[in-house]
Amino acid sequence: MDLLIKERKIPLLCRAVRSSSRSGIEGPSTQPSVRTGDRSMTFPLTGTAARGLTKEEIIQTIRPKLRRVLIVLNNKGGAGKTTTTANISAQLAAALYEAGSTKRVLALDLDPQGNLGLDLGYQGRPGDDEGQSVINVVEGTGPLHILRDVRPHLDVVPGGKVLKRTTASIIGTRSIDPRREILLSLAQALAEVASDYEWILIDCPPNIADLQHLAAVSAEYVLIPVCFDQGAIQGLEGVSEVFDVATPLNPALTPLGVLLFGFDRQHLRKVKDEEGGVIGVREIGFLAKKRREIEGVLADSGIPIFQTVITRAVNVADQCRKHGRVFAELADLSAGPDWKKHAKQHQLTLSSESAETSAIEMEEATAEIIRRALALEAEAYA
Ligand SMILES: Nc1ncnc2c1ncn2[C@@H]1O[C@H](COP(=O)(O)OP(=O)(O)O)[C@@H](O)[C@H]1O
């Protein structure tokens, strides 16, 4: 991989990552693993064997292993979930790689659209099973299939069209006990591999409640991107329904915060000191109004809206998805000496938008999000 996230982006995250390592939640990896020719990896599913245990026993065993699982959730499509999952995963993995960590990042795609594979560039590669292994885990017929090294220190569990089967044939069961067991199946499979990973991120689908519940039962934190064109209440309603279903099985589930996504950059004004140096940004117009509106909806919930805003950059996002790069990678490419040649060869155009700005926003958002998760972790498990 020639597109490592560069120096300029690392220090902030490294600090977050290093301090996170200090908290020593997980011990060194003991998980057996098998490397195969297509750089994918399969783990034994002892979760299936655990199916004789009571619900309480399962929860007690798996919860401590899943304290760094973060799901990205919003019931609406186009809210920025996949972009956020891909970028945060890549940023964290790059920081861990730079820090020489033995731990990695796992990104799991639970969306039948499989767009994470586009954003991270592994769609259609050998080992992309389009969600088959997630179905196997849910059905108890096979292990979680992990595609290794889509970036240094970044592994994925692919999603895709096969996941459509979950709702129809599996989680569709309405009798309570089998349903609970099924809802816990992904959490069990993730607990099996969690010691290899500093962070596990799950990209959730919009509008498929059963898959959202499966993710929420596995997670500690819920990150909620809210898009500029989305009603504040509408965005958060679906999320609270997921909490209602998941918390009886997963009382640890915690909303991490709202990430404002796709807002017009013109509504961020630079604040300068007397010498003309930039000392901050001020939100104006629609963006300021939207933040106040969402703050109003969140009211006393204690759920923050992250300070960092991911601004609208349609062309940058387009190129990223088309070419399987995250923002920082595109920024590095476009800043490099061979950019013109490369752009021509790969039909990349950025017009007036700056991939660098998008990359910095994502880096700042990642740092803020991880800082908040670590603060909550310290509070809950001190
Ligand atoms: N900063 C951005 N500005 C504008 N469009 C973006 C930005 N980032 C991502 N996009 C595009 O917005 C669309 C929806 O984003 P996506 O992350 O797929 O949302 P979701 O996963 O919630 O459906 C995608 O086409 C994506 O490429």
Ligand SMILES: [Mg+2]
């Ligand atoms: Mg998506």
